[in-house]
Amino acid sequence: MxxxxxxxxxxxxxxxxxxxxxxxxxxxxxxxxxxxxxxxxxxxxxxxxxxxxxxxxxxxxxxxxxxxxxxxxxxxxxxxxxxxxxxxxxxxxxxxxxxxxxxxxxxxxxxxxxxxxxxxxxxxxxxxxxxxxxxxxxxxxxxxxxxxxxxxxxxxxxxxxxxxxxxxxxxxxxxxxxxxxxxxxxxxxxxxxxxxxxxxxDVWQYIAREGIELPDIYFAHEREVFQRNGMWLTAGEWGGPREGERVEKRRVRYRTVGDMSCTGAVDSDADTIEKVIAEIAASRLTERGATRADDKLSExxxxxxxxxxxx
Missing domain, CATH: 3.40.50.620 (HUPs)
Structure with missing residues (x-):
């Protein structure tokens, strides 16, 4: 099953x-x-x-x-x-x-x-x-x-x-x-x-049960990203990458989506809902704790x- x-x-x-x-x-x-x-x-x-x-x-x-x-x-x-x-x-x-x-x-x-x-x-x-x-x-x-x-x-x-x-x-x-x-x-x-x-x-299991469509960004895909403060960020007009930050293509997905400047991607091969659910079930970090720089500005x-x- x-x-x-x-x-x-x-x-x-x-x-x-x-x-x-x-x-x-x-x-x-x-x-x-x-x-x-x-x-x-x-x-x-x-x-x-x-x-x-x-x-x-x-x-x-x-x-x-x-x-x-x-x-x-x-x-x-x-x-x-x-x-x-x-x-x-x-x-x-x-x-x-x-x-x-x-x-x-x-x-x-x-x-x-x-x-x-x-x-x-x-x-x-x-x-x-x-x-x-x-x-x-x-x-x-x-x-x-x-x-x-x-x-x-x-x-x-x-x-x-x-x-x-x-x-x-x-x-x-x-x-x-x-x-x-x-x-x-x-x-x-x-x-x-x-x-x-x-x-x-729960959210992902409900999405699976109800057959809810999501943006493709939530599933693993090839994307040009660069690393800053331990997170993979998407290059854009918002100010990234800076000098010395190298852009590379990686297979990633997003667990949460906000401003491009503070939302990090995670390395992942989870390209289906079933794989995403398995990945989340094994994770010990919340999506904001793992991928949101705006929450790390202070305690x-x-x-x-x-x-x-x-x-």
Whole structure:
């Protein structure tokens, strides 16, 4: 039996849910809860695997009706072309509303400045928070999972943000028996994480079970990369490679996808979903811990950004 087929295996009781069914049920419940409780939700969608699974669950939650909210993407201007192409094809296929907040626009207007290291991921906070304020979104779905990073492990499913979109861990609310408190004052909003209890392995097993299409970048392919700080980065206009950094062609894949300047590839021969699942099952590093330079800026890099309004 293949790993992908194993996720279909029946449980002992005809009434028991498999672990994927239980996770799916929880996420669908969260989407429906938000749709019934909030006036103007939006789903963060970048074309990365977690946001793809999140959108799949949202479409399933409201089928056959259309999705009752739009999508929001904070475009750094340094995104992988394969991922942007996937984003646009998905939006067109499902006839969805897409709002794009552009980091490049803020740089062109002089509101933000390029960082010396070239990465724009930390620059996403202002475009994100201003888009939320401009469109008056009162609930924002994000694809964060607790297994990714220690700051994200602190988040509740419903995470209250103040009028400046800032996160205060001391204002976390209890969520006993899957009861979610979405009450918020005018100007505040709630970040909602339907995949909180999923792991990277769960996500890939669900992708296999549901037959969800992904950008090819997630599977092993030949790519020109160079090494910086122990990571294989893709060359581009963002500032790489520097003098002395040698570009070479390697067989790699991406476990997570963000800004090209801070998202590293991993050496891999996993060119099918089954091989990816086997590779992840044997890994002892989370995808962010292994391949995201923006999380290595300091011990509390993610938490600092979340306090400022980052997702």
């Amino acid at each position: 293949t790993i992908a087929a194993a996720v279909h295996e029946e449980t002992d009781s005809p009434y028991a849910l498999s672990h994927l069914d239980a996770l799916e049920s929880e996420s669908v419940h969260i989407f429906r809860e938000v749709a019934g409780e909030f006036e103007n939700p939006v789903l963060l969608f970048s074309g990365g695997k977690d946001s793809i699974v999140m959108l799949h669950l949202a479409l399933k939650a409201f089928a056959p009706a259309p999705l009752p909210f739009g999508l929001l993407h904070v475009d750094t201007g340094h995104n992988f072309p394969e991922v942007l192409d996937y984003r646009d094809r998905t939006v067109a296929r499902h006839k969805l509303r897409l709002h794009v907040a552009s980091v490049q626009d803020y740089i062109d207007r002089g509101v933000l400045k390029e960082r010396p290291d070239g990465t724009r991921n930390p620059l996403q906070t202002l475009p994100l928070t201003e888009a939320i304020r401009h469109h008056r979104f009162d609930a924002v779905f994000g694809g964060g999972r607790r297994d990714e990073e220690k700051a994200r492990a602190k988040e509740r499913v419903f995470s209250l943000r103040d009028e400046f979109s800032q996160w205060d861990p001391r204002r976390q609310r209890p969520e006993l028996w899957n009861l979610y408190n979405g009450r918020h004052a005018p100007g505040e909003h709630v970040r909602v994480f339907p995949l909180s209890n999923w792991t990277e392995l 509390a890099a993610m938490e600092d950004r979340k306090r400022e309004g980052y997702f």
